[in-house]
Amino acid sequence: MATRxxxxxxxxxxxxxxxxxxxxxxxxRSAFSWGGDAGPLLAxxxxxxxxxxxxxxxxxxxxxxxxxxxxxxxxxxxxxxxxTLAVFDKMLATDSSQTWKRGMxxxxxxxxxxxxxxxxxxxxxxxxxxxxxxxxxxxxxxxxGYIKTFLYELGQMGPDASNWLEKVRExxxxxxxxxxxxxxxxxxxxxxxxxxxQNAKITSLVNKDGFWAA
Numbered sequence: 001m002a003t004r005x006x007x008x009x010x011x012x013x014x015x016x017x018x019x020x021x022x023x024x025x026x027x028x029r030s031a032f033s034w035g036g037d038a039g040p041l042l043a044x045x046x047x048x049x050x051x052x053x054x055x056x057x058x059x060x061x062x063x064x065x066x067x068x069x070x071x072x073x074x075x076x077x078x079x080x081x082x083x084t085l086a087v088f089d090k091m092l093a094t095d096s097s098q099t100w101k102r103g104m105x106x107x108x109x110x111x112x113x114x115x116x117x118x119x120x121x122x123x124x125x126x127x128x129x130x131x132x133x134x135x136x137x138x139x140x141x142x143x144x145g146y147i148k149t150f151l152y153e154l155g156q157m158g159p160d161a162s163n164w165l166e167k168v169r170e171x172x173x174x175x176x177x178x179x180x181x182x183x184x185x186x187x188x189x190x191x192x193x194x195x196x197x198q199n200a201k202i203t204s205l206v207n208k209d210g211f212w213a214a
Contacts, residue, residue: 102159
């Protein structure tokens with residue numbers, strides 16, 4: 001005859017086993033079942049991701065279209081030089097009371113220089129090295145490092161700093177000299193050695209890189 005303790009243990013085991021089985025089934029339904037409410041939630045998540053991706057591509061197309069840049073790779077880069085120097089001029093036209101405008105212009109300048117540097121560092125400078133102009137490519141690439149330093153320093157000092165305009169003016173001079181060397185010396189010499197197919201390939205690669213960096 002079973003004792004009271006044995007009966008309690010037997011009942012506890014039976015109840016626990018039933019609860020465990022029920023919990024396991026519930027867990028399996030929630031973790032692995034695609035029925036019930038999971039379908040609409042999954043569809044909503046996928047739709048949201050699709051909208052986000054489409055918006056990102058749309059932004060890139062709009063950014064590229066608004067730039068209005070066309071032509072061979074060297075013409076594209078020269079136009080970007082001019083657009084960047086124009087941002088500098090807007091910065092230099094501000095005063096210490098226009099901190100918000102200075103901050104916005106610095107953001108615009110940073111994006112423009114990042115995009116431009118990526119095009120050159122990922123396409124043009126490697127092509128220069130391949131064509132035997134490694135010295136020029138390395139010098140220009142090194143100057144990009146100083147450009148990033150200026151961006152960092154302007155960000156750290158803040159738009160209300162007393163020497164902000166002085167730093168911007170010094171920065172502009174560096175970028176203008178860098179652009180002049182590319183446009184008047186390095187790029188023309190490099191382009192003269194390209195045939196039509198090679199020139200078209202570099203143009204395509206610069207435009208493609210510019211799209212992804214936009």
